[in-house]
Amino acid sequence: MTHKTRRYISIFAKGSxxxxxxxxxAQQPxxxxxxxxxxxxxxxxxLYNEYPIDTNAAANLKSLVNGFFDLNHYDYFLSCEQIIDP
Known part of the structure; x- marks a missing residue:
């Protein structure tokens, strides 16, 4: 059994x-x-916790993700999960 860590950006409705x-x-940083x-x-x-993404972090992350940030309408967080391969 192997464990992998997946980091990604969670997108939430603003204030929700x-x-x-x-x-x-695009590639795990x-x-x-x-x-x-x-x-x-x-x-x-x-970095196993949730980390809020502010304007500065979004600017530094934008070239690393498959998508874009709309900080006026959504809240973004760096998220993490463990994936277990049998």
Missing amino acids: DELVNELDF SVATLRTIFNINDPADR
Whole structure:
């Protein structure tokens, strides 16, 4: 059994907990790259939590995702899940 980590962008209706969609990364970025984008200085942080995406993070992520950000209408979060292959 192998474990893989998938990181993606969750999209929620503005001011709501209603999940509207998800954006996938064109290619999974490294944890180090994401730590830089989200200004996380702890090298032990593996980014397993949800991280809100602000204007600066969206600007740095836009070339990495298959889609675009509309921060006026939606709230975005960096999300993570474990995938277990049998």
